[in-house]
Amino acid sequence: MASFLLKRILQAVFVVFVVTLTVSFAIRLTGDPALMLSQGAGSVTEEDLANIRQALGLNEPFIAQYWDFIKGLFVGDFGRSFLGGTSVSLLISKALPATLALAFSSMLVSIAISIPLGIHAAVNKGKTADQVIRILSLVGLSFPNFWLAIMLVLVFSVMLQWLPPSGMGGFASYIMPAVTMGVILTATNVRLVRTAMLETLRSQYIQVARAKGLSEGKVLYKHALRNCAIPLITYFGLQFGGLLGGIVVIERVFNWPGLGTLAFDAVAGRDYPVLQAVITVLSLLIIGVNLLVDIAYGLVDPRIRNR
């Protein structure tokens, strides 16, 4: 187990290294932050720009800048934003909880919808209910999520004025963003639950449970669902990574003050330190979740551990 863990952690370090190196390099190809900052100035001289670059540390060779970034990583110092000099760690510490809260709410919405629907579809395999659910999930899969977001805003904020169209606040502010993300996830999850359930329902212990005279509800939720929980949890875990990627768009539409908004502004403003930090945090999160899933799997199934 220890060597398995060590291997996975080394892999994770390598992935973070490659991701951050690529991002740091790529953003530096897209333009000069000094010029970006001086956009409105009438008479900027080369000397002024050189002063700004000096202050931002951009005069150093790329490798030196990257090395500074890596050194900072180990002490939790991501440097300062080019726009206004705010500490990047501070920005991340505010944005990360917002993003995580939205991600978890979305997962909750998705799980709350997909489990009952998936079970219902499995139980009624081939019947009308099953067909309807499968078609609905296909429709859900085909939605562009930002379109759904805009439609929700139009109906619930503009027309009915029930929910706030943007921003992060009380419970009401979570509903639309979480439902938008949740619905997209649900499309796949319903199919997954259905398949897992179908397989479980064929097992002998389900027949035994039924033969004992247990109610259908108990059979489904107590026996069947528990037994297909392991693959489902694994899948939901892995889905979390993809969710973080999709959240950038949703955060922008709902003006959610999370990592996605931070990344978007950082790209538009050539704010290298902020972008590097957001990407690092996101990749660490995704790798972390995947690692947890791997470990959980390894614990459950010794064959994986030795692979």
Next chain:
Amino acid sequence: MKLGKTRGALLAAVLAALPFGVMPAQAAGTLTISSPQDPGSWDPIDTFLVNWSSVATNIYDGLVYRGPDTKIVPGLATEWEVLDEGKRIRFKLREGVKFHNGEDFNAEAVKFTFDRLLGEEGKKGPQRSNYAVIEKVEIVDDFTVDLVLTQPDPVLITKLAGYGAMIVPPKYVTENEEDFVNANPVGTGPFKMTSYEPKVGVKLEAFADHWGGAPKLDAVEYRFISEPATAVAELQAGRVDIVIPPTIPISMVPTIEADDKLEIVSVTSPTVYALRFNTGNGITADERVRKAMIMAVDRKAIIDAVLGGQAKQIASFQSELSFGYDPEMEPLPFDQAKAKELLKEAGVAAGAPVQIDIRGNDATFGEVTQRSPATCRWSASTPPSSRMRPMFCSTTSSRRQDRRDVPAELGRLDA
């Protein structure tokens, strides 16, 4: 091609229930405004963003004030005179003014502000270059200061109305950490900042002791919303009173007009969108080619079809509100026959390629470049065929070298 984009992209969309014109003189209450960007720091020397200015103008005062009519009027200075053939400006300062933290405003504060802007700290930011003409500040007495200039600068007075020239409290700035000052601005302005949440918004509260009298509003709240559709939804939901530019793309104007609770207030602004030619190299070095390119474009069509009629044609880089505007100058007419003739004279074959860089990422640009490719590409045979190269504004800079060879760029100027 001077496409005078001048009715500044929908300067504001305002709730009809509260149009500015009929607001009672003492309208108490909170005004909520959607602003597209968080400048990150409220220190006057740190940024050059219009969206810094729209908030910070309420917090700080400059020596002079430039109001909505763009006229320069006294601010923290009550009067000024130009001495030494323009190389010295003497300001009489307003007495009895206090900063939000209780510090006194005086000549020392003015000197501190400019020493900081022009010194080591200012070097790190983009503001210094704008004021480089100031050699030093000399205190004459407690309420008289001289700005000593290296050479006369006719627009310096205008620049003193905002940005880096906003007066800051010396003691507060010296005694507190830079991070703290950036997030907790203190000025002499009509509103003081009570809270700032990065990427979310700021709250301002009326400063009753302002030298110009107490503000008519109790509080102003700015929320940072970058996505235009979201800002308009907030407006429609009645959670935001005003959306300030440049958030709203012209394509959303019909949506706002269709909502009877909302109103678009258009104001002529000195913002100019123009195609700027490379007069040094390539075929655009020839004046006839430049004229031909201007005359071949139906600017009126672009204004009507793409900009929703919210712009005016102009003859130079100056709009009627800008310094140096010459009312005698007429825009070149739209005349393709003449354009062809000019090209022939200049010996440029029809269809010669021209690359146009598009700088800036503001909403109006998006409209012009995305919705009028046909117009921008010029009509069939006349002019050189162009290749548009849209880019976020700082992209050009990393290619500084080859920039000299780009024949033209479509750019925006805020005067």
